[in-house]
Amino acid sequence: MSHSRHDRFAIADAVGGAVPAPVASCPSCGALFADMQAIRAAIRGAWAPARPRAFPLTPADAARLRPARWRRLLGAIGTQRDGITRPIALACTGLGLAGLVLTTMPVGPAGATSDATGEGQPRVFITREPAYADTRAERVPEAAVPDPLTGFSLGLLAGGGAVFAVRRIAPRLGGVR
Amino acid sequence: MEDLRSTTVPDDPVQRRDLILIERARSGDLDAFNDLVMLYQDSLFALVVRMVPDRDQAADAVQEAFFSAYRNLGSFRGGSVKSWLNRICVNAAMDTQRARKRRPVQPYPELEDESWQPKAGDEVDPERIAVHAERSRAIAAALARITDDQRTAIVLYDVEGYDYGEIADMTGVSLGTVKSRIHRGRLSLRDLLADRMELFRG
Numbered sequence: 001m002s003h004s005r006h007d008r009f010a011i012a013d014a015v016g017g018a019v020p021a022p023v024a025s026c027p028s029c030g031a032l033f034a035d036m037q038a039i040r041a042a043i044r045g046a047w048a049p050a051r052p053r054a055f056p057l058t059p060a061d062a063a064r065l066r067p068a069r070w071r072r073l074l075g076a077i078g079t080q081r082d083g084i085t086r087p088i089a090l091a092c093t094g095l096g097l098a099g100l101v102l103t104t105m106p107v108g109p110a111g112a113t114s115d116a117t118g119e120g121q122p123r124v125f126i127t128r129e130p131a132y133a134d135t136r137a138e139r140v141p142e143a144a145v146p147d148p149l150t151g152f153s154l155g156l157l158a159g160g161g162a163v164f165a166v167r168r169i170a171p172r173l174g175g176v177r
Numbered sequence: 178m179e180d181l182r183s184t185t186v187p188d189d190p191v192q193r194r195d196l197i198l199i200e201r202a203r204s205g206d207l208d209a210f211n212d213l214v215m216l217y218q219d220s221l222f223a224l225v226v227r228m229v230p231d232r233d234q235a236a237d238a239v240q241e242a243f244f245s246a247y248r249n250l251g252s253f254r255g256g257s258v259k260s261w262l263n264r265i266c267v268n269a270a271m272d273t274q275r276a277r278k279r280r281p282v283q284p285y286p287e288l289e290d291e292s293w294q295p296k297a298g299d300e301v302d303p304e305r306i307a308v309h310a311e312r313s314r315a316i317a318a319a320l321a322r323i324t325d326d327q328r329t330a331i332v333l334y335d336v337e338g339y340d341y342g343e344i345a346d347m348t349g350v351s352l353g354t355v356k357s358r359i360h361r362g363r364l365s366l367r368d369l370l371a372d373r374m375e376l377f378r379g
Contacts, residue, residue, distance in 0.1 A: 008364055009357075009360045009361075009364075012359070012360035012361075012363045012364050013356065013360055015363055016335070032367065034378075035367050035370075035371075035374055035377075036363050036364075036366075036367050038374070038377040038378055039316070039363070039366050039367060039370060039377060040335050040363070041377075042312050042313075042316050042377045043316055043320070043331065043332075043335050043336060044335060044336055045309075046312065046313040046316045046317065047309065047310065047313040048222070048223035048226055048227065048313075049226055049232050049317070051218065051219065051222040051226075051232075051236060051239070052232050052233065052236050053236055054214075054215070054218060055214050055218045055236075055239055055240050055243050056211040056214045056215065057207060057210060057211060057214070057243065057244070057247055059207060061244065061247075062207045062210075062247065065244055065247050065248045066248075
């Protein structure tokens with residue numbers, strides 16, 4: 001096989017380790033391998049440029065960098081990644097979703113769907129608004145005032161989402177990536 | 178605040194010293210933090226200037242890294258202080274690389290002759306020093322011409338000794354991408370240095 005068909009990446013992969021097969025039989029691959037070995041050794045032994053200055057912090061730097069209380073709190077939340085906040089966020093989100101499903105799920109009379117005589121009849125939805133309250137002056141749009149369980153579920157869902165969001169942004173605000 | 182010494186096994190005197198300094202810094206002792214700065218600024222600058230081959234930008238990145246370390250002393254969870262600082266510096270260097278990408282691309286400037294810093298204990302023979310300096314210059318110039326991603330992967334793997342998995346974790350790419358960057362970078366360096374290989378042989 002000619003040198004041009006040898007796998008240069010396999011040779012590059014082997015630098016620093018065992019000599020790959022084509023290297024033994026192909027002088028060009030052997031030269032490539034030896035060169036990359038020499039370059040790797042040179043990189044490892046190369047001097048670095050001298051640093052142009054020292055980096056100690058001044059008291060003014062320290063005062064400026066000392067995190068505010070809210071940042072420390074966010075940082076603490078962000079770094080408690082899998083300890084407390086994750087279960088809390090999961091529980092809130094799960095309960096909130098479950099609550100929403102329960103409050104919006106249509107509920108029919110027991111056995112309504114299996115009852116042959118009930119077929120074709122409109123399904124009955126739970127309503128918390130008594131029929132006699134249906135006067136134009138008193139009627140309040142349903143969307144404006146959610147019932148307490150729906151509100152509580154929405155609150156849980158929002159809380160869970162907020163904790164997830166804080167967990168994501170807290171490391172950027174108060175933690176080290 | 179947790180006692181870091183109780184959560185680790187500081188058999189290594191260097192680690193024990195670092196943990197004591199970190200703990201004092203966490204309780205507000207700026208001098209203790211600055212002792213850490215003095216201890217690690219050379220090695221951290223050497224790491225960053227290989228990733229960001231511009232001395233001034235590398236210095237700014239190291240300064241930012243120390244700022245970040247001070248701001249986040251509370252998030253240190255024990256273990257090696259040097260590794261923690263290394264990681265912060267690698268992030269700062271990658272931020273600098275990204276910032277360069279957003280601006281109009283300019284090649285890294287040539288590093289001036291008097292800026293090279295021999296490692297402690299290196300040879301004192303003037304001829305060997307001259308060869309070593311020339312070699313270091315050639316390597317730095319070639320490293321500056323490969324892509325930031327390739328250079329970062331090569332420096333972290335070949336110089337700092339991180340494994341593929343650690344580099345993938347630090348740079349946020351897959352293991353295969355890290356390997357590919359290292360292999361392509363090595364081949365590019367060899368092409369760039371093909372005319373000067375006599376400098377590296379023997």
